[in-house]
Amino acid sequence: MNENVIALDGPAGSGKSTVAREIAEKIGFNYLDTGAFYRALTLYLFRKYESSPNDPSFAEWVKTSEAETALSGAKILCEFSAGNENKILLNGEDVSLAIRTPEITREIKHIANRRIYRDFVNRELHFLAKLHKLIMDGRDIGTEVFPDAKCKFYLTASSKVRADRRFLQLQEQGISADRDEIEREILLRDKSDMEREIAPLYQAKDAFLIDTDILSKNSVISKILEILDR
Numbered sequence: 001m002n003e004n005v006i007a008l009d010g011p012a013g014s015g016k017s018t019v020a021r022e023i024a025e026k027i028g029f030n031y032l033d034t035g036a037f038y039r040a041l042t043l044y045l046f047r048k049y050e051s052s053p054n055d056p057s058f059a060e061w062v063k064t065s066e067a068e069t070a071l072s073g074a075k076i077l078c079e080f081s082a083g084n085e086n087k088i089l090l091n092g093e094d095v096s097l098a099i100r101t102p103e104i105t106r107e108i109k110h111i112a113n114r115r116i117y118r119d120f121v122n123r124e125l126h127f128l129a130k131l132h133k134l135i136m137d138g139r140d141i142g143t144e145v146f147p148d149a150k151c152k153f154y155l156t157a158s159s160k161v162r163a164d165r166r167f168l169q170l171q172e173q174g175i176s177a178d179r180d181e182i183e184r185e186i187l188l189r190d191k192s193d194m195e196r197e198i199a200p201l202y203q204a205k206d207a208f209l210i211d212t213d214i215l216s217k218n219s220v221i222s223k224i225l226e227i228l229d230r
């Protein structure tokens with residue numbers, strides 16, 4: 001059993017990040033949003049794609065040797081801080097907000113669907129887990145990345161509730177977005193995450209299922225803390 005890792009998996013917008021961040025503070029762990037690593041890698045490769053003389057779609061370009069070679073130039077770090085309001089650094093640049101745009105959300109599936117990019121992110125996560133006690137949220141933390149995690153949770157919610165949450169989050173960050181488009185993208189992301197051949201999204205057999213549609217944030221936190229104290 002990996003005592004350094006608590007896994008929170010589930011679809012986009014199910015409340016994983018908010019809950020994990022508060023629990024981490026309560027139990028003395030660091031919070032790590034693993035999706036941010038995929039977003040940062042997507043941003044990095046998209047920038048490389050835009051400066052490329054080639055002209056395939058981004059989805060096709062990331063399959064090329066040019067894209068895979070460019071991967072060696074990416075350095076993604078998480079800068080932990082008090083309150084777990086962490087920064088994501090891409091080659092030294094704080095991209096914490098830049099990786100949350102709808103454009104990156106649309107393109108991330110092309111990165112998450114390829115083994116070479118998942119392996120890159122997973123190596124970074126395993127390195128961090130050797131140095132810190134971490135609560136990680138993502139899609140496959142308890143099923144593939146850390147199947148030996150100390151404890152696993154699977155958080156879910158309806159697409160409507162998740163779209164509302166994402167819309168409000170973007171508004172608070174000053175990012176313009178269309179709420180209905182957000183829900184459409186969430187449903188497409190769910191389909192992509194659940195049906196991909198590599199590390200699909202599903203509930204681990206030993207994960208505790210929590211539906212955040214019917215529970216307040218504080219109730220979810222209390223439920224998880226109760227399970228961790230067993």
